[in-house]
Structure formats: C-alpha cells, structure tokens
Amino acid sequence: MSHATIKEKAPAGAAGQRLTVRYFAWVREKVGRAEEAVEVPASIATVGDLVDWLAARGPEYQAAFARPGVVRAALDQVHVKPGASLAGAREIAFFPPVTGG
Amino acid sequence: MSVRVQREAFDTAAEVEALVAGRVDVGGVVTFTGLVRGEAGGRALSSLTLEHYPEMTEAELNRIEAEAQDRFGLAGSLVIHRYGELRPGDPIVLVVTLSPHRQAAFAAAEFLMDYLKSRAPFWKKESFADGTEAWVDARETDGAALARWGAPATQK
Numbered sequence: 001m002s003h004a005t006i007k008e009k010a011p012a013g014a015a016g017q018r019l020t021v022r023y024f025a026w027v028r029e030k031v032g033r034a035e036e037a038v039e040v041p042a043s044i045a046t047v048g049d050l051v052d053w054l055a056a057r058g059p060e061y062q063a064a065f066a067r068p069g070v071v072r073a074a075l076d077q078v079h080v081k082p083g084a085s086l087a088g089a090r091e092i093a094f095f096p097p098v099t100g101g
Numbered sequence: 102m103s104v105r106v107q108r109e110a111f112d113t114a115a116e117v118e119a120l121v122a123g124r125v126d127v128g129g130v131v132t133f134t135g136l137v138r139g140e141a142g143g144r145a146l147s148s149l150t151l152e153h154y155p156e157m158t159e160a161e162l163n164r165i166e167a168e169a170q171d172r173f174g175l176a177g178s179l180v181i182h183r184y185g186e187l188r189p190g191d192p193i194v195l196v197v198t199l200s201p202h203r204q205a206a207f208a209a210a211e212f213l214m215d216y217l218k219s220r221a222p223f224w225k226k227e228s229f230a231d232g233t234e235a236w237v238d239a240r241e242t243d244g245a246a247l248a249r250w251g252a253p254a255t256q257k
Contacts, residue, residue: 025152025224026236077157079220093154093222097239100151100182100223101135101194101214 016042017086021054023064024095027071030064040086047073048082050092064094072097102170102178104162106153108185111195120177120199127176129203131210133196139189141237145230151184151193154222158182165216173209175200180213182221215246 017040023031044053051073055065065071073080074093086092113132121127137149162180169178177199187193196213200206225237 022154024154024222025226074154074157074222077154077160079161091156093157095154095222096224096236098218098220098222099225099237099239100153100221101218 016040017044017089019050019086019089020091022091022093024093026096027064027094030060032060045085045087046082047075047080047084047086047092050086051082051094070096102166102175104159104166104179105181106155106158106162107181107183110183110192111181113192113195113197116179116181116195117197120179120197124176124199126201127199128201129199129206131196131198131200131203131206133194133210133214134192135194135214137187137189137191137193141227141229146189146227147230148186148188148228149191149193150186150226150228152224152226153182153184157222161221162217165213165220168216169198169209169213172212173198173200173205175205175209178209178213180217182217182223184223212250215243215250218243219247 019038019040020035021038022035023033028034040050040053044050051065051071054061056062071094073082073084074095075084075086075089076091113134117130117132121130137146139146162182166178166180169175175198179195179197181195183193194217196210198206198209198213200209226234227237228234
C-alpha cells in the first residue's frame with residue numbers, strides 16, 4: 001500500500017522505471033552477478049541516486065559501491081557522471097575505471 | 102575508418118597493406134601495437150584476461166576514432182582491440198593512422214591510444230605465475246595523458 005501511495009504522488013509515467021543493470025570487472029564480482037532487471041522507484045532521478053539505492057539493497061552491493069566516486073557508469077552505452085538523469089534510459093552499466101589499451 | 106573488437110590475433114602488415122592499397126593520397130602511416138608484458142610490479146605474469154562491454158565497446162571506439170578524424174584530418178585509420186585470455190608477448194591493441202603528412206599521423210596515433218585507455222570499456226585482470234589474480238588499477242597518468250588534449254578527463 002505504501003507502493004500505491006508513491007505511485008499516486010509520482011508524476012505520470014515516472015513510476016516504476018524498468019532498467020537493465022549490468023556490472024563489469026570487480027564490480028560484477030562483488031555484486032555477484034553480471035546483469036539484472038530492476039524496477040526503480042520514481043524518487044530515483046539520477047545515476048547517483050541509483051547508486052545509493054542499490055548500495056542499500058544488501059552487503060554485496062554495499063561492498064561494490066563502498067569506495068565513493070570510484071565506480072563509473074554508462075547509460076545506454078555512453079559514459080555519464082553521477083548527476084546524469086535516468087529519464088528515458090533502458091540500460092545502465094557500472095564498472096571500475098577502464099584499463100584497456 | 103574502422104574499428105574491430107576480436108578475440109583473434111591480428112596481422113599488422115596485412116592490415117596496413119589493405120589500408121593503403123590503391124591509394125596515392127597517403128604520405129605517412131603510423132602503427133602502434135600494444136603487447137602483454139611478462140611482468141607486473143616485479144611479479145611474473147602467466148596470463149592477462151580482458152573483459153569488455155560488447156554493446157558499448159565498438160560504439161565508444163567509433164566515437165574516439167571520429168574525434169581523431171575531426172582533429173587531425175586523417176586519410177584513414179584502424180583500431181583493433183582484443184579481448185579474452187592473452188599470454189605475455191601477445192598483441193592486445195593495434196592503432197593505424199594514415200595521413201598526407203607524418204605529423205598528423207603520429208599525433209593521431211598517440212591521441213587514439215590516450216583516448217582508448219581512458220574511455221574504451223575494457224578491464225584487465227592479471228593472473229600471476231604464483232596462482233594469484235588481480236584486476237589492474239587505472240593509472241592516474243592515463244587521465245593526465247587525456248587532459249593534455251584539452252579534453253575533460255573521465256569522471257572523477
């Protein structure tokens with residue numbers, strides 16, 4: 001019922017955004033999975049909000065996001081900063097700083 | 102301009118030959134090949150495994166290559182980046198730049214390497230001869246290398 005209340009308060013279309021979340025390298029190892037589908041509450045507006053929300057889901061997420069500012073993100077395959085809006089996004093990826101080349 | 106992400110090794114000479122075949126506008130070709138070193142931090146390496154984000158990798162490499170084209174007016178370029186398990190001495194990455202004059206080709210090759218080290222979604226895991234494993238940490242110097250091109254470094 002609290003869920004219903006949140007939905008009523010949220011702007012139309014913003015409630016329950018469905019996102020595919022992908023994890024790479026040691027972020028994947030700490031979270032313990034490579035990919036999952038999550039229903040993001042309407043109150044989560046930015047990448048940074050999502051990080052805080054995910055980190056509160058359990059000790060494995062907390063461990064993955066423990067070092068502030070270290071984990072990077074890409075929204076729909078484009079690098080983004082923590083302030084980026086999640087609006088309209090379908091996929092978000094979290095990973096350590098890249099080490100290719 | 103092209104980008105390839107593959108498990109297999111590459112043949113630098115064959116790639117260069119294909120790029121310049123039939124062309125008379127290319128005055129210089131620069132190639133850079135990155136290889137797996139046999140040690141890291143003084144410890145013997147047995148293998149290096151590269152993980153990547155397949156849906157993003159080619160898109161990001163194409164963005165980086167397009168930026169190089171814009172800046173240096175290249176006559177052509179090629180980036181090949183490998184993933185999977187590699188051994189010491191194996192080639193990891195190939196950058197080829199073609200230009201009417203050498204300066205642009207040299208500069209663009211360096212620019213492409215600096216950019217892909219800081220932007221392309223690859224992660225290296227080192228497996229040591231003693232059986233331990235460790236993810237490679239991003240080097241501060243890679244961000245600094247990017248900054249000298251007047252670009253915003255990747256997010257802090």
